[in-house]
Amino acid sequence: xxxxxxxxxxxxxxxxxxxxxxxxxxxxxxxxxxxxxxxxxxxxxxxxxxxxxxxxxxxxxxxxxxxxxxxxxxxxxxxxxxxxxxxxxxxxxxxxxxxxxxxxxxxxxxxxxxxxxxxxxxxxxxxxxxxxxxxxxxxxxxxxxxxxxxxxxxxxxxxxxxxxxxxxxxxxxxxxxxxxxxxxxxxxxxxxxxxxxxxxxxxxxxxxxxxxxxxxxxxxxxxxxxxxxxxxxxxxxxxxxxxxxxxxxxxxxxxxxxxxxxxxxxxxxxxxxxxxxxxxxxxxxxxxxxxxxxxxxxxxxxxxxxxxxxxxxxxxxxxxxxxxxxxxxxxxxxxxxxxxxxxxxxxxxxxxxxxxxxxxxxxxxxxxxxxxxxxxxxxxxxxxxxxxxxxxxxxxxxxxxxxxxxxxxxxxxxxxxxxxxxxxxxxxxxxxxxxxxxxxxxxxxxxxxxxxxxxxxxxxxxxxxxxxxxxxxxxxxxxxxxxxxxxxxxxxxxxxxxxxxxxxxxxxxxxxxxxxxxxxxxxxxxxxxxxxxxxxxxxxxxxxxxxxxxxxxx
Amino acid sequence: xxxxxxxxxxxxxxxxxxxxxxxxxxxxxxxxxxxxxxxxxxxxxxxxxxxxxxxxxxxxxxxxxxxxxxxxxxxxxxxxxxxxxxxxxxxxxxxxxxxxxxxxxxxxxxxxxxxxxxxxxxxxxxxxxxxxxxxxxxxxxxxxxxxxxxxxxxxxxxxxxxxxxxxxxxxxxxxxxxxxxxxxxxxxxxxxxxxxxxxxxxxxxxxxxxxxxxxxxxxxxxxxxxxxxxxxxxxxxxxxxxxxxxxxxxxxxxxxxxxxxxxxxxxxxxxxxxxxxxxxxxxxxxxxxxxxxxxxxxxxxxxxxx
Numbered sequence: 094x095x096x097x098x099x100x101x102x103x104x105x106x107x108x109x110x111x112x113x114x115x116x117x118x119x120x121x122x123x124x125x126x127x128x129x130x131x132x133x134x135x136x137x138x139x140x141x142x143x144x145x146x147x148x149x150x151x152x153x154x155x156x157x158x159x160x161x162x163x164x165x166x167x168x169x170x171x172x173x174x175x176x177x178x179x180x181x182x183x184x185x186x187x188x189x190x191x192x193x194x195x196x197x198x199x200x201x202x203x204x205x206x207x208x209x210x211x212x213x214x215x216x217x218x219x220x221x222x223x224x225x226x227x228x229x230x231x232x233x234x235x236x237x238x239x240x241x242x243x244x245x246x247x248x249x250x251x252x253x254x255x256x257x258x259x260x261x262x263x264x265x266x267x268x269x270x271x272x273x274x275x276x277x278x279x280x281x282x283x284x285x286x287x288x289x290x291x292x293x294x295x296x297x298x299x300x301x302x303x304x305x306x307x308x309x310x311x312x313x314x315x316x317x318x319x320x321x322x323x324x325x326x327x328x329x330x331x332x333x334x335x336x337x338x339x340x341x342x343x344x345x346x347x348x349x350x351x352x353x354x355x356x357x358x359x360x361x362x363x364x365x366x367x368x369x370x371x372x373x374x375x376x377x378x379x380x381x382x383x384x385x386x387x388x389x390x391x392x393x394x395x396x397x398x399x400x401x402x403x404x405x406x407x408x409x410x411x412x413x414x415x416x417x418x419x420x421x422x423x424x425x426x427x428x429x430x431x432x433x434x435x436x437x438x439x440x441x442x443x444x445x446x447x448x449x450x451x452x453x454x455x456x457x458x459x460x461x462x463x464x465x466x467x468x469x470x471x472x473x474x475x476x477x478x479x480x481x482x483x484x485x486x487x488x489x490x491x492x493x494x495x496x497x498x499x500x501x502x503x504x505x506x507x508x509x510x511x512x513x514x515x516x517x518x519x520x521x522x523x524x525x526x527x528x529x530x531x532x533x534x535x536x537x538x539x540x541x542x543x544x545x546x547x548x549x550x551x552x553x554x555x556x557x558x559x560x561x562x563x564x565x566x567x568x569x570x571x572x573x574x575x576x577x578x579x580x581x582x583x584x585x586x587x588x589x590x591x592x593x594x595x596x597x598x599x600x601x602x603x604x605x606x607x608x609x610x611x612x613x614x615x616x617x618x619x620x621x622x623x624x625x626x627x628x629x630x631x632x633x634x635x636x637x638x639x640x641x642x643x644x645x646x647x
Numbered sequence: 648x649x650x651x652x653x654x655x656x657x658x659x660x661x662x663x664x665x666x667x668x669x670x671x672x673x674x675x676x677x678x679x680x681x682x683x684x685x686x687x688x689x690x691x692x693x694x695x696x697x698x699x700x701x702x703x704x705x706x707x708x709x710x711x712x713x714x715x716x717x718x719x720x721x722x723x724x725x726x727x728x729x730x731x732x733x734x735x736x737x738x739x740x741x742x743x744x745x746x747x748x749x750x751x752x753x754x755x756x757x758x759x760x761x762x763x764x765x766x767x768x769x770x771x772x773x774x775x776x777x778x779x780x781x782x783x784x785x786x787x788x789x790x791x792x793x794x795x796x797x798x799x800x801x802x803x804x805x806x807x808x809x810x811x812x813x814x815x816x817x818x819x820x821x822x823x824x825x826x827x828x829x830x831x832x833x834x835x836x837x838x839x840x841x842x843x844x845x846x847x848x849x850x851x852x853x854x855x856x857x858x859x860x861x862x863x864x865x866x867x868x869x870x871x872x873x874x875x876x877x878x879x880x881x882x883x884x885x886x887x888x889x890x891x892x893x894x895x896x897x898x899x900x901x902x903x904x905x906x907x908x909x910x911x912x913x914x915x916x917x918x919x920x921x922x923x924x925x926x927x928x929x930x931x932x933x934x935x936x937x938x939x940x941x942x943x944x945x946x947x948x949x950x951x952x953x
């Protein structure tokens with residue numbers, strides 16, 4: 094009975110009609126999913142503004158736009174915000190929204206934990222932004238926060254920018270671990286009757302794989318951040334060389350998580366590609382089981398490649414060689430996926446919606462990133478381009494080219510389901526064209542710059558690098574502009590877009606069998622799954638009780 | 648697969664291979680001048696990777712573009728494509744070939760790295776991981792270094808080089824052409840990175856550690872040395888010149904420099920900081936102050952700074 098009393102006010106808040114539910118402590122995974130996505134997008138714009146300042150400074154060789162300390166704070170916060178406040182939360186949002194619907198569950202396994210994990214995001218967002226007010230300004234140690242630079246604290250204040258940065262990262266880690274526990278539990282325990290592992294959509298496989306990485310990797314980063322915090326504020330000497338600490342040890346802690354983190358980011362994007370390409374090609378995903386399993390192989394390999402970020406660091410030669418081999422092996426399961434997507438599209442009946450354009454554009458940019466990734470894995474090449482703009486170009490093709498494009502693809506694809514409205518295709522295509530040109534103009538020039546020897550994180554550079562830097566800056570400003578049609582489209586369509594049917598894309602998947610947007614409980618009756626996903630070109634039923642899933646409501 | 652498809656595929660593959668080979672040759676031109684023995688090795692490997700990478704990228708890209716152009720659904724065509732769930736042969740092929748390629752790339756990279764031996768010969772030979780790799784490419788140029796290693800001192804934000812035998816200190820790194828250079832890398836504060844793009848070599852310098860680093864310059868000239876590991880506020884200003892000169896010229900330079908009394912060298916970071924503090928108002932936040940400019944026998948030509 095106590096439960097009922099506690100639940101009552103929350104239920105009222107969750108009335109589907111009330112927009113207020115998006116601003117409260119809702120436990121509905123769909124509300125939390127959208128809360129994550131919108132919050133993350135806000136921080137995406139903030140991180141983008143920081144990027145504009147960086148590119149504004151780099152449009153000329155001299156350090157003339159902002160003070161060097163300001164520049165250093167900008168790239169530190171750009172990286173931190175884009176990873177911890179945009180990429181992770183937006184993917185957590187998509188997983189939150191989609192996973193229960195896709196596996197036929199009414200909610201996540203731990204709805205309250207879910208809400209707590211989300212509400213930590215704005216909290217550590219405020220902590221991080223608050224560091225602008227700290228004495229000495231925000232952290233200027235780069236998002237790696239390598240000691241001893243991160244321990245220098247020129248302001249001498251106890252509450253300084255680096256302190257707040259570490260606090261924010263530690264909170265982010267706790268929030269993500271909560272999310273990971275929740276998502277993995279949900280997938281393992283709450284699948285609908287008949288939803289065996291090999292009937293799960295690839296997005297669910299990918300999210301599960303990614304969240305397993307969070308479970309084993311994040312404790313290392315969070316522990317490393319706390320140890321660094323102790324060094325900074327309490328005078329311990331884990332990493333401080335003056336007191337006999339080992340700064341390289343921090344690099345191991347940091348990359349033991351932060352490399353796998355790349356797979357936490359990219360695996361759900363692989364999942365999105367695997368969902369969207371079949372829908373808009375009208376063909377089943379090619380080699381479903383292999384694509385599913387390859388995610389788990391990537392998880393296993395991701396745990397043993399971190400030293401490739403430290404090839405030019407204080408690492409012995411044997412370690413460099415060992416991690417070169419392991420790193421290169423990752424390209425095999427990744428290649429399997431790429432070829433499977435190409436084979437899925439091949440011979441299909443392709444429809445170039447905004448979602449499909451973003452998926453294909455993201456796929457092409459990902460392949461490019463994969464190839465520069467192999468070059469970076471080869472130690473001799475890495476020794477030359479390590480810590481140059483070549484690396485910055487490479488990972489922006491991964492993080493922007495593949496990840497942001499993939500997120501856009503997903504947002505367009507599931508927009509009708511989330512909002513009950515259709516988006517505007519014209520604006521969507523304009524958004525795609527601006528984004529694709531902007532991203533390539535922004536990030537391609539970084540490769541020649543790196544090969545010529547321009548280090549990353551510099552506020553000023555030799556005049557020989559000017560040409561490609563001007564190109565990159567123009568691309569960056571174009572990318573900034575490209576968000577405008579997107580925002581206009583999303584806000585405008587949500588308010589007054591055409592009403593969306595249950596399944597506007599004729600897609601096969603449980604989420605498309607319920608109304609748009611789904612009711613609070615998702616399903617009146619749990620679906621009974623009778624077929625594998627992606628049954629395009631066949632007329633098999635996916636669930637045996639499609640008509641009974643929800644009470645009719647118009 | 649009928650004969651016609653086979654023929655078309657072969658022609659497409661041949662064209663892609665030709666383009667890839669051409670790109671691989673172009674790749675040499677994307678790099679700085681080849682001023683060290685190591686740079687030749689690295690560029691060969693990079694060219695090989697560009698060739699291979701271009702072929703794979705174009706293979707995927709051309710296939711996708713063809714699909715997008717010629718396999719679109721008609722406006723009113725709401726039918727599905729063929730129900731193809733997979734193809735075991737194809738999947739085995741595209742697992743096995745990348746696997747073999749990766750092993751090839753890794754072994755090739757391993758050999759190149761072994762020949763570079765920038766951290767000295769690898770101990771793997773004694774651990775039985777692989778048979779000893781001779782370094783034929785380097786044997787001719789690198790008569791045993793024999794010289795005392797040059798000490799490289801990195802601090803926020805200046806480079807200082809010491810030639811202990813000759814009692815010379817300098818803010819410019821002078822090296823003798825075609826001789827294996829041995830450096831002892833030391834940092835006095837944070838981690839710095841020793842990076843000479845024209846030599847394709849790089850090594851982080853870790854406080855409390857002395858790292859022995861070697862390479863062989865092969866072309867006379869002046870090159871840039873940059874800090875490659877972010878080291879704080881004036882990181883970008885921590886650059887200097889590397890001068891490769893003939894052994895005779897190098898000897899003369901050492902002699903001349905040794906005769907010079909130590910003077911305070913120009914330091915970009917220090918000057919910047921001094922100017923900013925004189926102005927009084929700062930547009931930025933408080934920073935770690937730069938170390939005093941080094942006191943050296945030789946501080947390069949003043950025109951080249953910044």
